[in-house]
Amino acid sequence: MAVSAKEVLSGDIQAAARLMRDLDDEIPSAHRTLKTLYRHTGRASILGITGAPGAGKSTLVDCLTEHLRREGKSVGIVAIDPTSPFSGGAILGDRIRMQKHTLDDGVFIKSLATRGHLGGLSKSTIDIVNVMDAMGKDVVIIETVGVGQDEVEIVKVAHTNLVLVVPGMGDDIQALKAGILEIADIFVVNKSDREGADRTKLELETMVGMNTYREGEWEPPVMATVAQTGAGVPELLSEVEKHWTFISREENLLRYRRERARVELLEILKKKLIDKAVDDLSRNKVLDHLLRDIANKTRDPYSIAEQVVNHRFDFPLGAEPGKGKGIRRGRA
């Protein structure tokens, strides 16, 4: 049975979970519901948490969630877990959290472990964040390893991005500047009871200090936490709240909303474009023939891609696609 927008807007967890599953299964009615829900998004505060495997993301998310719950805020968590030899942590971490928060209606956790898809991870994340936002979650947390293009792009839908660093990892902080400064609103040296924590904190502060910030620009603070014990977490949350106040200023909010719109539109578009192209090419086994030609080096993938994009396409294979739709026969 199709999930209605009304059910989700009322905060019905079962309905929201069903909608997410239907979206995964690409059920058309789910997409229609999502369109309706979109109008009701934009109320949640979105928090991105990025860190290498082993940086303690799950534990920190857990800790932050507990604090937010105590303040009476409802929380949605999206854990991005791209298939990889190195991303097992999120899955295990999730199970543990599930047990902990399973009886708490105020917490909604969704793990995304997409693989073999074409850019589907970003779109799925956007969908889930929007459902959680529309269902009235006060805070939505996106947790990601942040390595990989899609993952770096996706955290741009967050209001505030925390970048987790662990002591000792900082050996080559010099080399990391470009990427790290682009996404971090707040740096967090987690596991700060470990040796080298002070040095890592200092290096990050130096890095931030070397950047020139204009009047009215946000300068990322460097915070120290031990997520395992909860040390430093209240101070971190107070910095997060400062950033939320900062971003709520009219000029900042407009810029943020526009950037979120840009990431949303382009990521959704990217996925839909390639899906449509594969659909079109799969008709009458055109794709099969093309792959054979590429493998035999009688055609090159660059020229074929250009032809597809420009809707000029010859079918030397005698295969003619469905009339009027999709890739048309070229006239060039």
Next chain:
Amino acid sequence: MAVSAKEVLSGDIQAAARLMRDLDDEIPSAHRTLKTLYRHTGRASILGITGAPGAGKSTLVDCLTEHLRREGKSVGIVAIDPTSPFSGGAILGDRIRMQKHTLDDGVFIKSLATRGHLGGLSKSTIDIVNVMDAMGKDVVIIETVGVGQDEVEIVKVAHTNLVLVVPGMGDDIQALKAGILEIADIFVVNKSDREGADRTKLELETMVGMNTYREGEWEPPVMATVAQTGAGVPELLSEVEKHWTFISREENLLRYRRERARVELLEILKKKLIDKAVDDLSRNKVLDHLLRDIANKTRDPYSIAEQVVNHRFDFPLGAEPGKGKGIRRGRA
């Protein structure tokens, strides 16, 4: 001046480097050259090396390169270094390698540090691999952290994929099965002089053992190395050669070539489709208007994406795109 296919095919390093730069700058003549070169690809053996930051990828690549050079083989190396707080290693590692191999004409190293692009990383990697292949490199090595969808997808153009694991990381190997088995042809426990190496090796072997392989299927061996000292590297290379022999069997080679063609075509297509759509939408500031509407919640990105994909598009903003090209006014 445009780089000719002939120059690259003759193995001219300067020409190849210039072509790669021109491809980065999206110079049309470079794309034409690449199309011509494509016919001459498929001769190099492509080796993928995937491992988390700190797993010792660069050191191992270095070690393998030295061995291959001693056998008289020329080597191309593509180091994928997605912008991320955690990918600094490749940059530093590269500088060190550059110094070492800089006077050796038989080694060509290219670092890819793309960011902010839309799926451009995969396409760039494919381009570089094809240029190195066409210029006659015997072996092309793709080095990547392998976290993130694009990165997992891209190693599928390799004949043989090594997955690096370090001792101690193996705590949750149970959780990793799905992703790890999909891409690994050979597991490498690097830094195997460290505590826990035997256990990690055993866990990996158990994991492989639990999978059922059909007659004629490749079962990934688990090798142990200390890339720093070179221990275990000759044994690893001999396994790599075994896998190359395996994949050279007619039925395997056909399947591999088809899979490479698929990844190449779809990744190139993905990039070209989104670029074209952004170009089309940017005309007359249509994109700006759309982003404003999305930010204001008067439109939703899902419906807009659908309209773009189906080439039905209203311009309620009075903005009309260039005639005959791009997104057309809808008739629905």
